[in-house]
Amino acid sequence: MSSTTASSGMGGFNKLLVTVGKSVGGVVGALYQSGRDAVDTVIRNILPFMAFISVLIGIILKTGLGDWLAHLITPLAGNLVGLLAISIFCAIPVLSPVLGPGAVIAQVVGTLLGLNFAKGDIAPQYALPALFAINPQVGCDFIPVGLALGEAEPETVEVGVPAVLISRLITGPLSVVIAWVASFGLYSSN
Amino acid sequence: MPFTHLVAGIVFAAGETVDKPTGFFGALATGAEWFIGLFNEGGGVFKSLVIGIVPTLIVLLTAVNALIRMIGPEKIDKLGEMAARPGIQWYPVRYLVLPVLSVFFLTNPMAYTMGRFLPERYKPAFYDSAVSYVHPITGIFPHANPGELFVYLGIAHGIQKLGLGLGDLAVRYLLVGMVVILLRGIITELITARMLAKRSTQEEAAA
Numbered sequence: 001m002s003s004t005t006a007s008s009g010m011g012g013f014n015k016l017l018v019t020v021g022k023s024v025g026g027v028v029g030a031l032y033q034s035g036r037d038a039v040d041t042v043i044r045n046i047l048p049f050m051a052f053i054s055v056l057i058g059i060i061l062k063t064g065l066g067d068w069l070a071h072l073i074t075p076l077a078g079n080l081v082g083l084l085a086i087s088i089f090c091a092i093p094v095l096s097p098v099l100g101p102g103a104v105i106a107q108v109v110g111t112l113l114g115l116n117f118a119k120g121d122i123a124p125q126y127a128l129p130a131l132f133a134i135n136p137q138v139g140c141d142f143i144p145v146g147l148a149l150g151e152a153e154p155e156t157v158e159v160g161v162p163a164v165l166i167s168r169l170i171t172g173p174l175s176v177v178i179a180w181v182a183s184f185g186l187y188s189s190n
Numbered sequence: 191m192p193f194t195h196l197v198a199g200i201v202f203a204a205g206e207t208v209d210k211p212t213g214f215f216g217a218l219a220t221g222a223e224w225f226i227g228l229f230n231e232g233g234g235v236f237k238s239l240v241i242g243i244v245p246t247l248i249v250l251l252t253a254v255n256a257l258i259r260m261i262g263p264e265k266i267d268k269l270g271e272m273a274a275r276p277g278i279q280w281y282p283v284r285y286l287v288l289p290v291l292s293v294f295f296l297t298n299p300m301a302y303t304m305g306r307f308l309p310e311r312y313k314p315a316f317y318d319s320a321v322s323y324v325h326p327i328t329g330i331f332p333h334a335n336p337g338e339l340f341v342y343l344g345i346a347h348g349i350q351k352l353g354l355g356l357g358d359l360a361v362r363y364l365l366v367g368m369v370v371i372l373l374r375g376i377i378t379e380l381i382t383a384r385m386l387a388k389r390s391t392q393e394e395a396a397a
Binding site: 027031033035037038039041045046049055056058061063103106107108109111112113114115117127130132134138139142143147149151152153155156159160161164167168170171175182183186 | 227228231232235236243251252255259299300302303305306310314315322326340341342345346347349359362363365366374381385
């Protein structure tokens with residue numbers, strides 16, 4: 001009798017060990033695999049783009065192209081009207097799919113603006129509206145693929161592409177205004 | 191003692207200012223220095239980006255990826271079914287909660303697959319809403335779109351150089367992004383509905 005209780009107690013203990021071992025193994029495995037994914041992402045996606053951006057910035061800073069660009073960009077990016085103009089330009093239905101791919105244009109323009117923020121040419125509170133002004137074209141190149149990923153019918157794609165493009169003409173400038181209002185109190189010196 | 195001679199030569203050279211090389215080879219040398227300077231400048235930028243951004247990014251990516259792996263991204267499928275319901279109270283679910291969670295858990299571009307739970311007439315608006323969130327989220331959660339970080343990072347890096355904190359900007363970008371995608375979803379849904387109506391009347395007229 002005592003042997004059976006001992007063995008069932010043993011069995012319970014074993015079960016506990018197995019459960020603990022499994023869950024710890026699961027957590028460690030998930031973390032390890034995530035680390036592998038993270039490093040993979042950095043090497044495949046992030047470092048190449050950093051290299052590209054560095055070449056661009058290096059040339060811009062060294063050649064003095066930056067000062068010339070600053071004269072061009074600052075009057076636009078330093079006030080609401082200019083930012084609205086940028087956002088409307090980027091949202092023009094024919095241009096937005098061209099400007100979209102890989103968000104390369106938005107990333108390069110963002111980096112150029114960053115240089116101007118760093119030099120103090122543009123007041124820092126314009127960072128928030130600028131983030132929206134340079135990006136009303138986001139995903140405009142990808143609408144048919146994105147809709148296909150959502151298992152949309154071809155008829156939906158036919159209507160959806162122009163619908164999104166036209167919507168951006170309204171929501172692009174609108175997002176800049178919202179961001180501009182939301183930027184009150186951001187980095188303000190009193 | 192050729193070695194001491196060499197050292198003496200270096201000291202001597204350092205004490206005296208050397209004339210700039212002139213003539214054809216001088217021009218070549220200046221050109222070469224300028225050429226290398228371009229890339230030295232770029233190398234400096236690359237170093238600051240890698241040292242300043244990559245270590246934190248790797249740790250953050252690992253933690254968030256592990257979290258998503260443990261929670262299981264399939265949990266948000268139920269939310270997709272809820273978002274398909276008509277009625278005004280489901281707008282925030284369809285164009286705010288669902289896109290935000292899809293982008294967070296499924297990341298770009300798999301987030302758009304959540305559109306499969308929605309009726310056809312909502313799909314373009316949902317795509318518009320979800321795709322518009324893949325940049326605002328990167329301020330705090332870069333795992334969602336690691337290939338396109340510089341929309342935010344480019345500007346943020348400039349702000350950082352001024353010695354200002356980024357927390358305020360990142361949080362505001364995240365929150366304003368939410369307001370924008372909700373509005374974008376609603377407006378695109380209205381436009382889609384009008385275009386579908388126009389299309390069906392045209393088809394009727396043709397028939």
